[in-house]
Amino acid sequence: MTDPNRQQIADAFRTIQADICQNLEQLDGKEKFSNDTWKHQEGGGGHSRVIQHGNMIEKGGVNFSEVWGTLPEPLKKEFGDSVKEFFATGVSIVLHPYSPHVPIIHMNIRYFETDSGRKWFGGGIDLTPHYIDAGLAKKFHTQLKNVCDKHSPEYYNKFKTWADDYFFIPHRNETRGIGGIFFDHLTPAEGQNWQQLFDFVCAVGRTFYPAYEEQVLATREKPAGEAQKKWQQLRRGRYVEFNLVYDRGTKFGLQTNGRIESILMSLPETAGWLYNYQPAEGSPEQMTLQHLKKGVDWLK
Amino acid sequence: MTDPNRQQIADAFRTIQADICQNLEQLDGKEKFSNDTWKHQEGGGGHSRVIQHGNMIEKGGVNFSEVWGTLPEPLKKEFGDSVKEFFATGVSIVLHPYSPHVPIIHMNIRYFETDSGRKWFGGGIDLTPHYIDAGLAKKFHTQLKNVCDKHSPEYYNKFKTWADDYFFIPHRNETRGIGGIFFDHLTPAEGQNWQQLFDFVCAVGRTFYPAYEEQVLATREKPAGEAQKKWQQLRRGRYVEFNLVYDRGTKFGLQTNGRIESILMSLPETAGWLYNYQPAEGSPEQMTLQHLKKGVDWLK
Numbered sequence: 001m002t003d004p005n006r007q008q009i010a011d012a013f014r015t016i017q018a019d020i021c022q023n024l025e026q027l028d029g030k031e032k033f034s035n036d037t038w039k040h041q042e043g044g045g046g047h048s049r050v051i052q053h054g055n056m057i058e059k060g061g062v063n064f065s066e067v068w069g070t071l072p073e074p075l076k077k078e079f080g081d082s083v084k085e086f087f088a089t090g091v092s093i094v095l096h097p098y099s100p101h102v103p104i105i106h107m108n109i110r111y112f113e114t115d116s117g118r119k120w121f122g123g124g125i126d127l128t129p130h131y132i133d134a135g136l137a138k139k140f141h142t143q144l145k146n147v148c149d150k151h152s153p154e155y156y157n158k159f160k161t162w163a164d165d166y167f168f169i170p171h172r173n174e175t176r177g178i179g180g181i182f183f184d185h186l187t188p189a190e191g192q193n194w195q196q197l198f199d200f201v202c203a204v205g206r207t208f209y210p211a212y213e214e215q216v217l218a219t220r221e222k223p224a225g226e227a228q229k230k231w232q233q234l235r236r237g238r239y240v241e242f243n244l245v246y247d248r249g250t251k252f253g254l255q256t257n258g259r260i261e262s263i264l265m266s267l268p269e270t271a272g273w274l275y276n277y278q279p280a281e282g283s284p285e286q287m288t289l290q291h292l293k294k295g296v297d298w299l300k
Numbered sequence: 301m302t303d304p305n306r307q308q309i310a311d312a313f314r315t316i317q318a319d320i321c322q323n324l325e326q327l328d329g330k331e332k333f334s335n336d337t338w339k340h341q342e343g344g345g346g347h348s349r350v351i352q353h354g355n356m357i358e359k360g361g362v363n364f365s366e367v368w369g370t371l372p373e374p375l376k377k378e379f380g381d382s383v384k385e386f387f388a389t390g391v392s393i394v395l396h397p398y399s400p401h402v403p404i405i406h407m408n409i410r411y412f413e414t415d416s417g418r419k420w421f422g423g424g425i426d427l428t429p430h431y432i433d434a435g436l437a438k439k440f441h442t443q444l445k446n447v448c449d450k451h452s453p454e455y456y457n458k459f460k461t462w463a464d465d466y467f468f469i470p471h472r473n474e475t476r477g478i479g480g481i482f483f484d485h486l487t488p489a490e491g492q493n494w495q496q497l498f499d500f501v502c503a504v505g506r507t508f509y510p511a512y513e514e515q516v517l518a519t520r521e522k523p524a525g526e527a528q529k530k531w532q533q534l535r536r537g538r539y540v541e542f543n544l545v546y547d548r549g550t551k552f553g554l555q556t557n558g559r560i561e562s563i564l565m566s567l568p569e570t571a572g573w574l575y576n577y578q579p580a581e582g583s584p585e586q587m588t589l590q591h592l593k594k595g596v597d598w599l600k
Contacts, residue, residue, distance in 0.1 A: 036576070050575045059575065171554045171563075233570065240571075241564075244544035245554065254471045254545065261576045263471075264541075269574060270533065271540075273567040275350045275359065276336070 003194040009111045010066040010089040012198075014047075016109070016205040017064040017091050021049050023209045024062070024095075027216060028054035033062065038259050042069025048262040052269070056102065056220055060095035061265035071114070072256035085115035090122075091205060092249065094266040095212070100232035101222040103129035103136075103177065103215055104239060106266070107208040108249065109201050121201045122184040124159070125208055126167045127215065128177030130228075130235045132288045134298075136218055137178045141298040143211040144181050151200040152189070159183045164294040169242050174292040176242050231285050233272030240271050303494040309411045310366040310389040312498070314347075316409070316505040317364040317391050321349050323509045324362070324395075327516060328354035333362065338559050342369025348562040352569070356402065356520055360395035361565035371414070372556035385415035391505060392549065394566040395512070400532035401522040403429035403436075403477070403515050404539060406566070407508040408549065409501050421501045422484040424459070425508055426467050427515065428477030430528075430535045432588045434598075436518055437478045441598040443511040444481050451500040452489070459483045464594040469542050474592035476542050531585050533572030540571050 021033045031054035039045035046065030051057050066089040071079060075086075090110030097104070109123035127140050141160070148155035159181035167176040181204070188197050243250050243266050253263035279285035304312075321333045331354035339345040346365030351357050366389040371379060375386075390410030397404070409423040427440050441460070448455035459481035467476040481504070488497050543550050543566050553563035579585035 052575060059573075061575070171560050237567070240540060241544060244541060260471050264573065265575055267537070267573040270570060270572045272570045273359075273564060274569060275352060275361070275565055276561045 004198045006087050006089065006111070006113060009198060012202050013066075013089055013091045013109065013111075013205070014064055016202065017047065017049065017062055019206075020091075020093065020209055021062050023213070024051070024057070024060070027213060028056050030055040031057070036261075038262070040065075040067040040069065041257070042067070044068050046259070046262065048259070048265065050265055056097055056099070056216060058096050058098045059265075059269040061093065061262070063092045063262050063265065065090060065092075065262070074255040075252075079114060079118075080116070083114045083116045083118075087113040092266075093208065096236065096268040097216070097220075099220060099222070100130040100224050100228040100235075101219040103127045103219070104236075104268075105208075105212050105215070107205070109205045111201070119187075120184070121186045121197055123201055123204050124163060124166070124180060124182035125204065125211065126163055126177060126180035126182070128235070128239060129215075129288070130232045131284055132178060132291045133219075136215055137298045138300075139214055139218075140178065140180070140211055143207055143214070145299065147200075147203050147207040148181065151196070151203065152192075155183075155200070156181070161295075167242070168294065169238060169246065171245075172238060172241070174238070174289070175294060176239065177292070178296070178298060230272070231279075233270060234274060234277060236268040236271035237273045240267055243267065304498045306387050306389065306411070306413060309498060312502050313366075313389055313391045313409065313411075313505070314364055316502065317347065317349065317362055319506075320391075320393065320509055321362050323513070324351070324357070324360070327513060328356050330355040331357070336561075338562070340365075340367040340369065341557070342367070344368050346559070346562065348559070348565065350565055356397055356399070356516060358396050358398045359565075359569040361393065361562070363392045363562050363565065365390060365392075365562070374555040375552070379414060379418075380416070383414045383416045383418075387413040392566075393508065396536065396568040397516070397520075399520060399522070400430040400524050400528040400535075401519040403427045403519070404536075404568075405508075405512050405515070407505070409505045411501070419487075420484075421486045421497055423486075423501055423504050424463060424466070424480060424482035425504065425511065426463055426477060426480035426482070428535070428539060429515075429588070430532045431584050432478060432591045433519075436515055437598040438600075439514055439518075440478065440480070440511055443507055443514070445599065447500075447503050447507040448481065451496070451503065452492075455483075455500070456481065461595075467542070468594065469538060469546065471545075472538065472541070474538070474589070475594060476539065477592070478596070478598055530572070531579075533570060534574060534577060536568040536571035537573045540567055543567060 025032055031051050033049040033051045036048045044067040048063050050061045052059050068087040071083050071086050093107040095105050105127055107125045111121050113119040145156040163179040163182035166182045167179055325332055331351050333349040333351045336348045344367040348363050350361045352359050368387040371383050371386050393407040395405050405427055407425045411421050413419040445456040463479040463482035466482045467479055
């Protein structure tokens with residue numbers, strides 16, 4: 001069996017993007033995704049699909065890109081001087097719902113190749129509830145564990161820990177949300193081939209929708225008042241902090257002259273900051289803050 | 301005449317902070333500044349003074365700090381390995397008004413010393429109108445030119461250009477606002493002494509209030525509708541992008557375990573992002589965007 005080539009990978013990712021958009025449109029029930037097709041200055045391009053002001057989704061994007069060209073300067077150090085050309089394709093999602101009870105979600109799958117013969121997959125899914133619900137957190141992590149376990153018994157623990165470390169805001173000493181899974185620079189393990197790895201990454205992409213649907217259906221009808229909406233603004237503010245200060249994908253995009261509107265589609269329509277805000281003792285907001293820690297076993 | 305020492309400089313900065321807070325409270329007419337006193341883990345500390353939900357100011361901070369200790373790791377490269385200890389004192393201001401017609405303003409003055417015998421001043425004032433008004437922009441830059449000209453005929457042009465380059469958002473290819481003045485690593489020029497430089501930096505600090513008062517009095521009564529308030533959210537979004545991605549003071553604070561609430565008091569209470577927003581042809585919003593460029597001569 002030959003390894004999957006870049007075209008097959010990009011095609012599969014494109015299909016995942018299309019399926020997710022179709023499913024999300026049905027789930028939302030009101031708005032459709034727009035589609036902006038753009039070209040990369042050197043080669044390839046992408047489809048940025050954005051939904052704004054739906055029933056359930058206030059602002060969200062499902063991006064596909066497939067670009068190639070000369071390795072940008074800021075990455076040369078990381079890759080070594082012998083690397084000159086790269087190819088990258090991926091799907092990247094962030095959804096910001098209206099309701100403070102519906103979580104923010106992020107998913108990304110990506111494939112990278114260099115002219116020096118290196119190639120790898122990366123990806124992840126993580127959930128950022130404005131209010132943490134232990135039962136729903138368990139359901140989310142169970143879905144991720146299930147998809148991981150089908151491909152390797154080691155994946156879930158390893159990638160769950162990786163997500164805890166990656167989706168972390170050092171200056172706040174808090175995780176972005178309840179984490180999920182994250183992996184990067186993934187190459188076949190002993191006894192594994194590229195096709196199996198590719199299958200895993202596609203399975204992660206296809207897990208996104210059912211995992212999110214479960215969260216949405218369980219939370220979308222819960223009533224929310226002004227206090228909950230204010231808290232949501234502050235949680236969104238932390239999301240902005242993570243994305244602008246730490247997120248590698250955002251940094252990569254900003255440093256390499258990427259399409260700004262596609263990179264920053266991850267930011268919410270509104271967000272807020274209050275000075276020295278402290279949630280009330282024993283409140284659901286305080287409970288949420290207390291659980292934004294690394295190393296929580298959400299499956300318990 | 302002996303050079304001003306660190307204690308004299310910190311005392312003068314402390315007085316500037318107190319005077320500005322008193323003046324701003326009168327201008328606002330409703331709220332008072334809170335005062336959080338904090339200690340730096342090694343030596344010194346600061347007074348973070350914040351005002352929220354005033355008549356005119358929605359959220360603003362006037363910080364003073366005076367800290368010393370071991371040079372933080374991320375700065376060792378910049379300063380050279382022989383530097384081990386530092387002393388830093390400064391005043392730092394950001395004000396976010398309620399009205400989209402009243403500009404956002406920022407001011408900072410600072411003094412830095414190392415145990416290797418290097419010392420310098422830095423500082424700046426810049427204005428970020430949500431709507432640019434050429435007449436008011438001219439008034440603002442005239443005040444800055446006046447204070448510069450009293451101390452050196454070269455300062456205004458040099459520091460105005462420096463502000464254009466510093467208060468710039470590369471990924472948007474736009475300036476943060478109409479700029480102002482910015483300077484860093486400033487040491488006495490030929491024929492100038494440290495006292496004269498110190499006098500200039502204090503004069504910049506004292507120019508902040510009258511320069512801002514002039515802007516506020518000319519704009520605070522202008523009526524604003526929903527469309528203007530929406531635009532203000534987007535401009536605040538750009539302010540957040542600048543501060544989290546590029547601002548050196550913020551980066552320094554985040555990398556060196558500074559007091560997060562004081563560092564991020566520069567962020568607005570609310571901000572927003574829309575995908576691919578384009579202002580209408582010929583609108584005041586478009587006019588503003590067209591003037592967010594380097595090299596505009598606001599004195600004309």
